[in-house]
Amino acid sequence: MQKEDKLKEIISHAKEYGFVFPSSEIYDGLSATYDYGQLGSELKNNIKSYWWKSMVQMNENIVGVDTAIFMHPSVWKASGHVDAFNDPLIDNKDSKKRYRADVLIEDVIEKIRGKINKEVAKGVKRFGDDFNKDEFLATNVNVLRNKEKIKGIEDRMRTSLESEDLEGVYNLIMDLEIACPVSGSKNWTEVRQFNLMFSTELGSVSGESAKIYLRPETAQGIFVNFLNVQKSGRMKLPFGIAQIGKAFRNEIVARQFIFRMREFEQMEMQFFVRPGEEMKWYEHWKDQRIQWHKKLGLGDDNYRFHDHIKMAHYANAAADIEFDFPMGFKELEGIHSRTDFDLKQHEQLSGKKLQYFDPEINENYVPYVVETSIGLDRMFLAILSSCHKVEKLENGSERVVLCLPPALAPYKVAVMPLTRKDELPEKAKSILATLKTEFNCQYDEKDSPGKRYRRQDAIGTPYCVMVDHQTLEDNTVTIRDRDTMEQERVSIDQLTTIIGDKVSMAELLK
Ligand code: GAP
Numbered sequence: 001m002q003k004e005d006k007l008k009e010i011i012s013h014a015k016e017y018g019f020v021f022p023s024s025e026i027y028d029g030l031s032a033t034y035d036y037g038q039l040g041s042e043l044k045n046n047i048k049s050y051w052w053k054s055m056v057q058m059n060e061n062i063v064g065v066d067t068a069i070f071m072h073p074s075v076w077k078a079s080g081h082v083d084a085f086n087d088p089l090i091d092n093k094d095s096k097k098r099y100r101a102d103v104l105i106e107d108v109i110e111k112i113r114g115k116i117n118k119e120v121a122k123g124v125k126r127f128g129d130d131f132n133k134d135e136f137l138a139t140n141v142n143v144l145r146n147k148e149k150i151k152g153i154e155d156r157m158r159t160s161l162e163s164e165d166l167e168g169v170y171n172l173i174m175d176l177e178i179a180c181p182v183s184g185s186k187n188w189t190e191v192r193q194f195n196l197m198f199s200t201e202l203g204s205v206s207g208e209s210a211k212i213y214l215r216p217e218t219a220q221g222i223f224v225n226f227l228n229v230q231k232s233g234r235m236k237l238p239f240g241i242a243q244i245g246k247a248f249r250n251e252i253v254a255r256q257f258i259f260r261m262r263e264f265e266q267m268e269m270q271f272f273v274r275p276g277e278e279m280k281w282y283e284h285w286k287d288q289r290i291q292w293h294k295k296l297g298l299g300d301d302n303y304r305f306h307d308h309i310k311m312a313h314y315a316n317a318a319a320d321i322e323f324d325f326p327m328g329f330k331e332l333e334g335i336h337s338r339t340d341f342d343l344k345q346h347e348q349l350s351g352k353k354l355q356y357f358d359p360e361i362n363e364n365y366v367p368y369v370v371e372t373s374i375g376l377d378r379m380f381l382a383i384l385s386s387c388h389k390v391e392k393l394e395n396g397s398e399r400v401v402l403c404l405p406p407a408l409a410p411y412k413v414a415v416m417p418l419t420r421k422d423e424l425p426e427k428a429k430s431i432l433a434t435l436k437t438e439f440n441c442q443y444d445e446k447d448s449p450g451k452r453y454r455r456q457d458a459i460g461t462p463y464c465v466m467v468d469h470q471t472l473e474d475n476t477v478t479i480r481d482r483d484t485m486e487q488e489r490v491s492i493d494q495l496t497t498i499i500g501d502k503v504s505m506a507e508l509l510k
Contacts, residue, residue: 007326010385011257013400017459019043019384020258032251032261039459040380042410042440044265047379048244050408051267054292054509055242055372062240062269063233067221069246075220076197076213078345084313085216086193088161088169089252095183100253101169101191104178105157110328112146112153119143162311166191196249198262214248219371221245222270223342226354226367230272237356237367238281242269244376256327258377265376272367274358275340281370282317282337289335289372290321295508296405298386304329314341321374323382332382333374340366383408387460402460403483406503411461412439413499416452418468420445428467431477431492435465438496439503457482463499 014020018037022029036044056064076082088101116137123136137143153176160168170191179186198214215221222241229241244267251260258264273281286305294300301324308318317337322329343354343366355364387403406412415432417424425445435441442461444452449466456464464480466487471477478487479498490498 010388013388033263034258039410043408044380046408050505050508055269058509062242064242065225069215070212071215071220073212074349075224078349079220079342080313081197081216085196087196087252088166088191089194090191091189092180092183093187094185095180097180097182098252103253105172108176109150109153112150116143116146198248198250216249217247218243218245218266218268219270223346238271238273240269240271258381266373267376268373271370275365275368278337278368278370285370285372286319286335289333302386314338326385332378336371338369338371340368399454399457401457404460406462407505407508409460409462411442412503413463413465414442414444414456414461415465416444418466424467427471439499462502
């Protein structure tokens, strides 16, 4: 299946089963805005819980906060977002479409990477088991030429972006002969900077003095509370503050479903460390975070690290964890070494000291910060797209199954009576009442058992419990496993343990 088709399939599955709906759909929707439905909100909550448990509850030196979306406007002046939170934009004069100039260039780089991958595939085909990928990548003439090309483009882009040389970015687009994907023309405007923050007015006062922003990242709520938390929690460095919350960006190219939205959720953690130790912690958190991802079992090959070409204005080292989305490898999470930039800036603008007294070295200093920042919606898309499978069955039919990690599945078990007669529904409901206190359960008595199983497969429910006539005689039920489709007869008393073992988050957190 083509990758674009896969994304379309995910979007339609998400809507059909109540995971994600276009926002304000009865008014034809609002671009790049989505609502999470009854199953989507459960899945989202479970992802949050996995993150929160592993980052906050499993780390004695990390605590969580929940700070306001609105903040004093000086926060965004200090953080650099008012002056530097810009995207370089370019318009195509024929299609009137607007693009991020750096994204157009990165698309070219991605195409060249595709050529390298094709060479590798040819090599595999030619040499079979004797194929040595590392050696091939280091010696093949075509690969080396394409690698050189990529390096040349990346170097030019980095130099231009870092020095705010927008003409240089424009010239690179011209030299690469990039055409508008819609009109096919190379008739471009110059490149301009565009600030991504949404603004609004506070209270009844209008004008510049009342202008406030919707936060473009949750991190600043953590920075301005650094001393509050450190003092009230008697925290000792190194320690972290975590937060999950909404962020807002007026994205120009908002597309690809929930991948890039104007209102989205972040799960961020700022880890405060002694100056000079930031690189050690940067490596530590890169390692911790990739492990967190891989434990979900979505496939290790779906992840790769990507070092930033253009560093954000606050960072001295930054890497993305990229995921193989239906649109290809794209950023899922960022790990940034933010230095002491933010705290120092807040000290300067607020006039308040934001320092830590380190008893071990008897010194006051502004801590350095290593940040991990993951988009919750992107994580949702990564899970949905990699778990959505269309399987051919032995009898020739097909089933759609969401192989969600059981701990994240919206429903853990569906309880069903075989028929609506002979007091089977009553028995099923009494089992449901017991299981409900432990797990999110669904009751389903409509349609044939086969159809009901398919419905649960499609929403990722790990177990189905079927109550039949034998249940009334010996208190046993059949329990069906979503992935193997095998059914086993067990006693009702065993259900909580069997289901609990499978859906517990404990394994993921070990
Ligand atoms: N505090 C650092 C920060 O905000 P970022 O790389 O700009 O860094 C962090 O954003 C993460 O937030 C990204 O890796 C991505 O997962 C998510 N994210 C950023 N912009 C987004 C958008 N428009 N829609 C959905 N998720 C987004």
